[in-house]
Amino acid sequence: MDIRSVMGIRFLITGGTFDKEYNELTGELFFKDTHLSEMLKLGRCRVKVEIRTLMMIDSLDMTEQDRIMIADHCNKAAEHKIIITHGTDTMADTARFLASRVSGKTIVLTGAMIPYKFGSSDGLFNLGSAMAFVQALPPGIYVAMNGKCFNWDNVRKNKKTGEFEEIELRQD
Amino acid sequence: MDIRSVMGIRFLITGGTFDKEYNELTGELFFKDTHLSEMLKLGRCRVKVEIRTLMMIDSLDMTEQDRIMIADHCNKAAEHKIIITHGTDTMADTARFLASRVSGKTIVLTGAMIPYKFGSSDGLFNLGSAMAFVQALPPGIYVAMNGKCFNWDNVRKNKKTGEFEEIELRQD
Amino acid sequence: MDIRSVMGIRFLITGGTFDKEYNELTGELFFKDTHLSEMLKLGRCRVKVEIRTLMMIDSLDMTEQDRIMIADHCNKAAEHKIIITHGTDTMADTARFLASRVSGKTIVLTGAMIPYKFGSSDGLFNLGSAMAFVQALPPGIYVAMNGKCFNWDNVRKNKKTGEFEEIELRQD
């Protein structure tokens, strides 16, 4: 890993299933705060990180304005390695958007199918894999889900299975 | 990621805190089966894996004979990418041992400070990061703990903090 | 405890927060199967029980027809001790309804504010207390929530706090 990683990793929080909680008075799911610090502590993570919450929304509600703001934060960040937590429904869209606006940085988007607070979440596994991919991969925009890493231009969420897959299989 | 990763990842299980359980009749910790499949399922991991349990022991009890067997399995495996789950106490020793006997493969050792079954384990996070590092890194022997990846020749467990650290900081 | 308890306890399942799950494809909460057997196993419960699922609904959707069916099952059950799992919103209503139709049996209604599958549920605690109250109390209709046992004619859910309370404090 190169010297730039000593600057640490910037986290940009946008919401998504990852951070949803259960409101016991209304019986509905809602956003309060991100659980990212708690998860990194549980993982005994010792990598230097900076966490910044940009929004707490369902990714289906994300607008172009929101994506412009995310891109701006990626460009302005001192760090060259950035992880974005994001709802899964439009994660691939945001990856594509960022590819047209940000370059020279390693950016990994990740999220979860089950809220972290619900006990049986994939979130901690995904977070571990995003942490590793962002450190190990060269500049580019990636999606880290299902234990895999996808390039921004070859990934989609399969709505039937809930899994991420390549649009076309390649041997690059 | 290169074409060799289509062969999938080989897991070699050796035990360690990762897989310890609580015996409610004796009040002692013990090994039964590995929880690896359950953890990969929880992480919705869709990477092709082969799992092989070699032993279920405390890493303080690991002998040279055991390490020779692990090295043999690494060399004979069809896969070029291998993850070894291992107790943390001698994980760095085994990494060093393998470096002298195995080459041309990406091998990542990982483990946990808290048993997976105990609810607040770092195991799922470490597994996610090991899955990512093994796919992304070039051939070599690595230790993946605390969200970091260490080269085999520059890692030790700090017995006081329970964390892995570099023996000497370098700018490689 | 009298001889009638050797007949065991009848569980009638009606749904409620207790048994809700998270649908990871739609992001919505839904009912699948009851988790009661799993919970009793976790509690190492050795009391003889019979479990019967009558419906799996939000208690706000419960109709008079549904309550008539519940009352019928209470009356026809061979057991003299019955626990009904129920959504909290109309639990007190159903208790009142049953009081007008069932007599000579100890019936305890219970539920949860957080789904059992969400990791931080009050469900297991409530289940333990319902199991105990139903064995120890004389015939009557009761609500067991918040570690307390309420008589059917003196209980309501406080919508603001989510807690059950007596309508008027008495010294009986």
Added chain:
Amino acid sequence: MDIRSVMGIRFLITGGTFDKEYNELTGELFFKDTHLSEMLKLGRCRVKVEIRTLMMIDSLDMTEQDRIMIADHCNKAAEHKIIITHGTDTMADTARFLASRVSGKTIVLTGAMIPYKFGSSDGLFNLGSAMAFVQALPPGIYVAMNGKCFNWDNVRKNKKTGEFEEIELRQD
């Protein structure tokens, strides 16, 4: 429930599996603080309680001196309803001891087979049932485990199954 319950419930903590934790540096189980308040909060318990930690020990290490102290605390407590958390191995012995020294109060001993912190504990279920039995039963010394309530003079732990059982079946 009679007027005396308005005084609330006194908890006496003695340790046992219930409150054991995992020391990630040594890999051993140990006692730190009791988790009782946390568990009552999880159960949304609204009963008035007073908690007093007397010792934090394995019940196999409990001496007659320890039991005399427990009995003294039972006798001196203002409350008429007392729950004692206790290791399971000698829980029945302590119940018998207390029966010879304390009278006029409802005392329920309970514990767990799996530590509360280990995710799959029976502790929360047992706590719920102890809370209910202590409120509902007349003065006497009881053991609440496995969803059942045993009189002090007719209970033992089956070392093979880990379950509590009556010494002889009776129809009282």
